[in-house]
Amino acid sequence: MIFSPLSAVVPGLSALSEQALKRLNAIGAGWVVVSFCEAVAYVTLALAIANQASGGWVLTNALLAVCVTVIVTRAGFISGARLAGDLYTSLGNALADTKLSWFTEAFRAKVSVLAGQGVPGLMSIPAHQLQLILHAPLLPLFLMGGIGLIGGWSVAVVAGLLLGGALTLLVFAQRKLKFVDGERQQHELEVAQATREFIDHLELLKTAAGPKRSMERIESTWRAHERALAKTNAGALVATFITSVAAMIPVIGLTGFLILDGSIGSAQLLALVLLISRASAPLEELALLGAHINDLQAGLDRYKQIADAPAVSEPSADEARTPQGSRIEVVSLNYPPILHDLSVEIPEGCHLLVQGPSGSGKTTFLELLARFDDPAQGAIRMGGVALQGMSYKQIVDRIAYVGQEPIVFTGSIADNIRLGKPLATDAEVEKVARQVLLGTLIDSSELGIERAVGHNGALLSGGERQRVALARALIKNAPVLILDEATSALDEKTEQEIALMVGALPQTLIVVTHRESSIWLPSNRLSFEAVQ
Template identity: 50%
Template sequence: MTSAAPRRDGTTAVFPGQARRRLLGIGMGWALVGLAEATAYTVLALAVAHRGGILPVLVAAACALIATVLCSRSGYLAGARVAGDLYAALGGALARTKLAWFTADHRALVTRVAGLGVPSLMGLPAHQLQTFILAPLVPLLLLGGIAIVSGPIPALLTAGLLIVALLAQFVAQRRLAHADADRHRAEHAATAATLELVDHLELLRTAAPPARGLQRAERAWSAQERAMSRTNGAAAPATFVSALAGVLPLAGVCVYLAATGGFADPLAALALLVLTGRASAPLDELALAGVSISELRATVSAYGEVVAAPSLPLATGGRAPRDNAIELRGVVQPPALDGVSATIPEGARVHVAGPSGAGKSTLLGLLMRFDDPARGEITLGGVPLAELAEHELAGRIAYVSQDPVVFSGTLASNIRIGRPEADDDQVARAARLAGLDGVVDCDAEGIHQQVGRHGAALSGGERQRLALARALVKDAPVLILDEATSALDMDTERGIATRLADTAATVVFVTHRDPGIWSPDHTIDLNGGAR
């Protein structure tokens, strides 16, 4: 079974609840700012039309200014907190996401969302919401002000002119949205191509001349450049339409005043023009914000795709395993595994055998619950893995992959990832048990020596042994090794296997070398069952 975060309609519906509440609060604040601003303009127009005093105008303007400053400040603070909420929800979603989802395209998507998308959303409360709320709200409120100052007919006329201008904006923005969608697709492809280039730079440099090695990435970059040009081409007519739309209401009111003799009372005409000019001003803002509106929609959509990635259901119970024996019952996981059944006693040495593509790594992933089997069941100590709490399962299993992950820092800091509270003696013991004696002894810093950026100071075999030490310091009752010694020579591998022979942990391993080095007492042959 799989589960995924529900997909909802609406721009911010994919946001966590706390972030939505923050945005709702700031949105209500901007609505109050719009009301204060429309009131201030209406008071100004009344003062102009009727030769009123200056004090009410100053008071109304001061109230509008204070409301704007307070809301802007709150928007900046809320933006930082919203980003924190989004990152927290993103991290939680990624922690539960099925590992099979992390394809090259999805990795590029996560990189873009975390590195660019969420930071850009920090400006949503203070900037985008201000435009999205004030731009339509202030004109609507000012129509009421026009009705108060000049009467219903000018208000209706202004409303009609604003509607015509908005329709023109809508047509322009539709074309802009289509062009911008193409740009986002090209941007995603360019990010994926760049990640591929960085990840495989060594291969590209040795397999092809530099110019040819860059061809795949350059094609994606060129497509992104062409898409950006199309977006810019669509933005130009949108901006032109915006200028015409901004002028249309004011020009229409001037024609109306000239036709009806409204200029005979210049103060009343000035008051009407002031309100009409302010009501039409946001139309220009909406047009200029067209790209950012499309950007926001695409960013939120990308964020929603990541947090809605297929994930494993949370544990349904709090049962504790009675021991560390593992049992597989009719496990099916297409396309490789079909009805695998086996029993792994506690403390056993189990070799998972089979040709390439038989599903060895898939089976190991199921043992660690990187995914749930399509059919069948896996139990640990008599408890189905799906019913074990995350901390319970993580505390009982240690894992070493063929391609170890090494972080920048020291040997000790990398090993302690397996057990953060481990002291230096425990770290050093795990390092020597994993065959890192030579690495530790050759540097005066010992386990505190730097390993370089992502372990660049270590050889491939040393990185594998570091990953093994990280698993051993955890002292978990089950140790899973997926080609964990493939970069080591036979003598080094034999030495590590000899050291591990005295551990009480269950060892489940995959190797393409002689499995006899590890003295297995059980074999799961994915071509012929368990024995």
């Protein structure tokens, strides 16, 4: 486990990978060197002024400081890009393993904010945030040595006290800013969630509430976020004013002390004013550090929450077992509060009709069969092997699932169907598309199966979206086909033709429908009772 001293300032950094922490430690050390080189350059200049000496070493040290700064900044940009790549990769891996039951609206909003704002913001850690966190406080400390060297340690003590007083004001300003800025983070999540809800359900909101009322909910969230931003800006204004005052205190205070003391010459006075001025300058940079750290911590917290979300465990390649056939056994299944002590056998090739009122657990049962989640107790076996003992690829290859809400991605009809079989030929795609009665849609455009479906299938009707989702499942040719209200948007005649076509397939068929069930020719039935 790699330790990073930076975690003391931003605790969330400990959530990063060891490789990322190593890079941050290296860049952090680079900013320490930059602070030292810049302090040496300023002290050399001050000594030249105080002693009225030539500026040869001044130029050399200044060039050295500039070169080191450029190198560390460049390395910071490169490290930031790599950090973003690592975070996106880690985020993708975490989401791929996360239980699908965990994808609530709130969780999706966190993912959206993290991917769109959090990760890009975290890219700035090496090149910008570490500069604020390390360079800004260290440079004044290094310059104190130069002040002591030129003016004596009594002057250095006075300068230190003045800088300490300014820092106290700065800490007060940061705490005030952190207090008023905390509410903004929560409102950003709420805005992201409300915006997703508005976009996803725009048609329903407009038809149910009208153009004006459909905006009321999201506008309320926007106004709350606006008020939070206003509070943050007001806090930032106060913090900036206090910091500006704090930055002047050391310069005015030390100049006044030296003039009243009268023990040093004008050249030394100018040199000391130069050093104390540079030592005070970073205080202004630190004015908004509290807000920057808040943003970083919030982004890292969201990243950790997503990365630590419950995952579906998967056996190693050596431990994974291959099922023999597609016979499904459900033994003493418990998934509170919906399913209790459920046992059922689904023979290979049977047509199982799952019945029951809404909310009785039908969809939950189907999702457990596809291993969207694991039961609290009991087991689900396929071909004699528990689902937990199979690799996820084995499950995906053996089960095709079509849910209540058809998922259609932006692209073409072929793009969406090929998700079920990436290497499918155009002929295979068109064949399965026509099987689900998309022939009229294909023939209506010269593009055929390459016809665009619009943003998330916006150019398709509800029934067409369902048939695209069904075609995507059928092209997999999986031994088990699960349909959860997958034809609810079809007219009666089209649904009957689809049911007849699916019923002729050799796969095991598990169907949930609230419409006429006889068209699916069920050989077995499973009934769920209403949950009390």
